Amino acid sequence: MATKPPAENMARSTKQRTAILELLEHDDAFRSAQDLHAILREAGSKIGLTTVYRTLQAFAEADIVDVMRLPGGDHLYRLCSAEEHHHHLVCRSCGRTVEVAGPTVERWANKVAADHGFTDVGHTLELHGLCAECSK
Amino acid sequence: MATKPPAENMARSTKQRTAILELLEHDDAFRSAQDLHAILREAGSKIGLTTVYRTLQAFAEADIVDVMRLPGGDHLYRLCSAEEHHHHLVCRSCGRTVEVAGPTVERWANKVAADHGFTDVGHTLELHGLCAECSK
DNA sequence: CCCAATCATGACAATCATTGTCAACATCTA
DNA sequence: TAGATGTTGACAATGATTGTCATGATTGGG
Ligand SMILES: [Zn+2]
Ligand SMILES: [Zn+2]
Ligand SMILES: [Zn+2]
Ligand SMILES: [Zn+2]
Numbered sequence: 001m002a003t004k005p006p007a008e009n010m011a012r013s014t015k016q017r018t019a020i021l022e023l024l025e026h027d028d029a030f031r032s033a034q035d036l037h038a039i040l041r042e043a044g045s046k047i048g049l050t051t052v053y054r055t056l057q058a059f060a061e062a063d064i065v066d067v068m069r070l071p072g073g074d075h076l077y078r079l080c081s082a083e084e085h086h087h088h089l090v091c092r093s094c095g096r097t098v099e100v101a102g103p104t105v106e107r108w109a110n111k112v113a114a115d116h117g118f119t120d121v122g123h124t125l126e127l128h129g130l131c132a133e134c135s136k
Numbered sequence: 137m138a139t140k141p142p143a144e145n146m147a148r149s150t151k152q153r154t155a156i157l158e159l160l161e162h163d164d165a166f167r168s169a170q171d172l173h174a175i176l177r178e179a180g181s182k183i184g185l186t187t188v189y190r191t192l193q194a195f196a197e198a199d200i201v202d203v204m205r206l207p208g209g210d211h212l213y214r215l216c217s218a219e220e221h222h223h224h225l226v227c228r229s230c231g232r233t234v235e236v237a238g239p240t241v242e243r244w245a246n247k248v249a250a251d252h253g254f255t256d257v258g259h260t261l262e263l264h265g266l267c268a269e270c271s272k
Numbered sequence: 273c274c275c276a277a278t279c280a281t282g283a284c285a286a287t288c289a290t291t292g293t294c295a296a297c298a299t300c301t302a
Numbered sequence: 303t304a305g306a307t308g309t310t311g312a313c314a315a316t317g318a319t320t321g322t323c324a325t326g327a328t329t330g331g332g
Binding site: 010011012014016017046047048049050051054055073 | 278279280281282283284289290
Binding site: 148185208 | 290
């Protein structure tokens, strides 16, 4: 066995996938496919934009990265450490992101849903503000 | 005074705006600009798609309607009764939507943010499941 | 080590909701 | 009622994302 594949999703290990994964490993904030593509090209890589898109999608599919959507609709990706369900507290200035668990919210959500006769409930939750640093 | 304008945002009252508002008033679910446009054309209106987009944007701007985003990124609009801050419990089958207040969540969000040194925090929260009806 | 079977890549075209443009039009007030 | 100005609608433009497909890379077997 040479290099192990990044995920079940993706059968082979390639320079491109490795490069993207390394970028994400050293990054604290959520980044877009275009961001990562620009950074890689800047660093001399000849990687194509389509590949970056596809790779990030595959990572997301394999739960390797978390996805969030900007108000404008763009997709942003981040390599999260927590394996379990969690939410994000994002600095709207520098992008710094903290992963937070929300047992309180989970309970509240389930109760509210049940009270209204809803079943099979899920939720999306996002916190955004200014981090200590950016708060000056 | 003839007809009062729908909002400060929009100086004049027009057939188009009235038509859109009436549709929303009789609708329980979130709808897209294209949905509403299709419905209006179906009913014989000659309204243009651009106008529907602009009108909904203006309504949202004036806090007359709530906006939510589909996973795909599309904008959906709904006329909500609650004037204060609230969240939505949406049926992913029929679209039926219930407005819910979330004091518990607000408190939790503020605490979490403060614990991490974040200031000026906001949040987005969405609940989705199957309504009693659609649960069979 | 070498090859064939496949998976992956990248340049390019195609999508598609949304936005921009602007001349024709409607509304409202004086 | 007429003019000033907000609105409309057909159409073009945008821009992130996805589809296509020939070429290139990876991997397991021989
Ligand atoms: Zn910050
Ligand atoms: Zn949660
Ligand atoms: Zn609402
Ligand atoms: Zn339902």
